[in-house]
Amino acid sequence: MEDFEWTLHREVKGEGGTALAKRMGVNETRLLDCANPNRENHRMSLELFGQILTHLPDDSRRRVLRALLAEFNYDLVVRPEAAKANPMQALLDLVAESADVTRSVHDALEDGRITSSEKFTIRREIGEVRHALDVLEQSVGKVA
Structure with missing residues (x-):
């Protein structure tokens, strides 16, 4: 805990x-x-x-x-908000969030180790990618 x-x-x-x-x-x-x-x-x-x-x-x-x-080996599944973005905008947001993860991991590995605060940042960025992916999935589903 x-x-x-x-x-x-x-x-x-x-x-x-x-x-x-x-x-x-x-x-x-x-x-x-x-x-x-x-x-x-x-x-x-x-x-x-x-x-x-x-x-x-x-x-x-x-x-x-x-x-x-x-702590109990479960993960949180966030229900995506109503897609306000069209699929192209949602894709661009996903790419930007993915780039943030890449940047965070790259910066953390510069000294050859990942500190607890860097782990926290990386996990936060990964969560934002998951959310952006959910929004993309929902926006694609709304296209007629």
Whole structure:
């Protein structure tokens, strides 16, 4: 559960604990203590976890849920949003996202090793490619 706990902590901190706590209507100290795996009382209720997910942006929510599911050898399947792009635009978006993965992996391998933050970045980029692929698939299905 360590990867999940740290992913949740990073996403809460990334959203600015104060701002997130205000949006959620909870005490900032309680939120940060519950989300920090280094704290002795970092136990979180299911209700608080649900509130956090509700108030995180989609990308952050996706990373947290993927990390949780990965602990049990499952993967998150995101239902693609209604395709707003035509197939050509969706294909261009997919190529751009794929290039981001390539760039992230290339940059990470420059020193011959991949750090945990580089792994996090690469996994995030891969998730964005999966999403772009789903959008492409849906946009092709909408073509008459």
